[in-house]
Amino acid sequence: MSAHSTTRLTPAQMAWRAAQDIADGAYVNLGIGLPEMVARFQPPGREVIFHTENGILGFGEAPPPGEEDWDLINAGKKAVTLKPGTAFFHHADSFAMVRGGHLDVAILGAFQVSESGDLANWSTGPKGVPAVGGAMDLVHGAKQVAVITDHTTKDGKPKLLEACTLPLTGVACVTRVYTNLAVVDIEGGRFVLREKLPALSMDELQSLTGATLHVMGAVADLNAPEV
Amino acid sequence: MDKTLPDLATAVAGIEDGMSVMIGGFGGSGAPVELIHALIDRFRATGHPKGLTVVNNNAGNGHVGLAALIETGMVAKLICSFPRSSDPVVFTEMYRAGKIELELVPQGTLAERIRAGGAGIPAFYTPSSFGTDLAEGKPVAEFDGRSYVQERWLKADYALVKAYKGDKLGNLIYRMAGRNFGPLMCTAAATTIVQVSQIVEPGALDPEAVVTPGIFVQGVVEVANPAQEEALIRAKAVYPEVAQ
Numbered sequence: 001m002s003a004h005s006t007t008r009l010t011p012a013q014m015a016w017r018a019a020q021d022i023a024d025g026a027y028v029n030l031g032i033g034l035p036e037m038v039a040r041f042q043p044p045g046r047e048v049i050f051h052t053e054n055g056i057l058g059f060g061e062a063p064p065p066g067e068e069d070w071d072l073i074n075a076g077k078k079a080v081t082l083k084p085g086t087a088f089f090h091h092a093d094s095f096a097m098v099r100g101g102h103l104d105v106a107i108l109g110a111f112q113v114s115e116s117g118d119l120a121n122w123s124t125g126p127k128g129v130p131a132v133g134g135a136m137d138l139v140h141g142a143k144q145v146a147v148i149t150d151h152t153t154k155d156g157k158p159k160l161l162e163a164c165t166l167p168l169t170g171v172a173c174v175t176r177v178y179t180n181l182a183v184v185d186i187e188g189g190r191f192v193l194r195e196k197l198p199a200l201s202m203d204e205l206q207s208l209t210g211a212t213l214h215v216m217g218a219v220a221d222l223n224a225p226e227v
Numbered sequence: 228m229d230k231t232l233p234d235l236a237t238a239v240a241g242i243e244d245g246m247s248v249m250i251g252g253f254g255g256s257g258a259p260v261e262l263i264h265a266l267i268d269r270f271r272a273t274g275h276p277k278g279l280t281v282v283n284n285n286a287g288n289g290h291v292g293l294a295a296l297i298e299t300g301m302v303a304k305l306i307c308s309f310p311r312s313s314d315p316v317v318f319t320e321m322y323r324a325g326k327i328e329l330e331l332v333p334q335g336t337l338a339e340r341i342r343a344g345g346a347g348i349p350a351f352y353t354p355s356s357f358g359t360d361l362a363e364g365k366p367v368a369e370f371d372g373r374s375y376v377q378e379r380w381l382k383a384d385y386a387l388v389k390a391y392k393g394d395k396l397g398n399l400i401y402r403m404a405g406r407n408f409g410p411l412m413c414t415a416a417a418t419t420i421v422q423v424s425q426i427v428e429p430g431a432l433d434p435e436a437v438v439t440p441g442i443f444v445q446g447v448v449e450v451a452n453p454a455q456e457e458a459l460i461r462a463k464a465v466y467p468e469v470a471q
Contacts, residue, residue, distance in 0.1 A: 052404075053334060053335075054253040054254075054256070054404050054407050055253075055404050055406055055407050056403075056404050068457075069403070070255055070256060070455040070456070070457040070458060071256045071257070071402045071403040071404055071405040071455075072256075072403045072404055073253075073254060073255075073256050073404055073457075077254040077255070077312070077313070077457075088401075088403055088404060088406055089406070090338075090406050090407065090408070090409065090410040090411060090438070091253075091284075091334075091335075091337075091338035091407050091408050091411060092338045092339060092341075092342040092410075092411055094335075094338070095334070095335030095338050095339065098335055099335060099353065099354060099355065118358075123360075129310055129311065129315070129318070129319055129322055129323075129329075130310075130329070130331050131308070131309045131310055131311045131331070132308055132309065132331055132332075132333050132334070132361065133308050133309040133333075133334050134308070134333070134334040134335060135333075136333035136335075136336075136355045136356045136359060136361065137333050137334060137335030137336065137353075137355045140354035140355055140357075141354070167359065167360050168358055168359045168360075169359065170357075170358070170359070171357060171358035171359075
């Protein structure tokens with residue numbers, strides 16, 4: 001079966017896969033967009049506390065429409081809810097949590113990731129209005145910085161590259177990449193393949209990747225349930 | 228001592244042409260919509276203040292609050308981290324037309340620059356932005372084997388902040404994530420003006436719960452039922468309302 005057919009994981013399945021790696025008791029920041037979906041797939045029995053840059057730790061999911069409190073939003077400006085144990089704090093404390101090494105995991109989106117762990121996710125070039133938000137802070141300080149992204153761009157170009165061509169968000173900061181085709185670690189300046197879709201050959205996956213995929217030990221099947 | 232101000236017009240009367248103004252809020256939460264609109268009213272009546280440098284996390288949304296302030300042409304420069312929103316048309320058009328200058332700052336760096344400004348720390352080093360375009364021209368140093376970028380403090384002539392309750396001495400508590408940049412901005416401005424839903428007598432706030440001590444606040448003005456920017460945007464509100 002070709003990688004160009006329907007075998008790729010859906011965004012929800014990518015989020016599900018990333019959620020499986022978050023340990024019980026972790027403090028986690030999820031980037032705006034696709035990474036936010038990870039919160040929906042927390043495995044039962046694990047307690048994870050989510051951080052949002054705008055000053056909330058331990059918030060709950062979105063309220064029903066009409067019950068929003070617009071003082072209670074996440075970094076994506078979406079309404080969230082209180083949970084027992086929620087804490088509020090100002091922005092300097094919030095980014096002390098980020099840069100100070102207190103978060104266990106940060107999961108971000110990406111335009112490009114390089115084999116040395118460089119991330120480009122804030123600017124597609126000089127056109128348009130530049131906006132960075134908290135991304136440049138989040139890539140520093142969390143014990144693990146992971147990325148969720150399609151393996152290729154909409155027009156089929158690799159997003160995992162030897163070097164990013166778009167403006168960088170951070171240098172040598174990403175340690176794991178979850179794509180719709182594979183799970184790849186970044187170790188010692190190399191992409192190390194950990195999991196791939198079982199229907200996809202190594203050659204096919206390599207042809208969709210802009211840098212060498214190294215294999216160290218077994219490559220597991222990337223399987224996700226229908227979610 | 229009583230820092231109560233009689234009305235919104237008085238609260239913003241001291242802001243002059245060319246001043247720097249920190250405005251609290253993250254998106255709509257904590258946005259001091261009524262103070263901003265009072266500043267717009269003054270500009271429409273007198274032509275002043277203009278040429279302002281505004282510090283905020285964002286660049287406004289729709290046609291109310293900060294977006295409306297930018298739309299009047301009063302703002303020459305914006306220092307922010309994320310000039311996008313669900314309806315960013317006002318800033319986007321002004322920026323593309325070259326009518327407003329943008330200084331883009333990573334969000335944590337923006338917060339820490341303001342904190343440093345209020346704390347008397349002229350510069351600090353952060354890992355954020357190292358090796359990126361936003362570190363261009365800034366000193367870099369290595370500490371314990373990692374590279375860091377030097378950033379300067381950020382101070383302002385005025386801060387306009389929204390809190391939940393304040394007493395007459397300027398002690399403040401906030402409401403949920405409306406807190407965001409407010410406590411930092413209160414410390415970093417020469418004059419801090421805060422709108423609160425209720426002004427209470429000294430002693431009515433639990434000292435253990437005070438977030439901003441009154442020493443950082445010069446004036447408090449009561450706005451009993453403040454507008455939520457997000458609700459105004461969903462109602463497609465425009466400020467000032469166009470006369471029919």
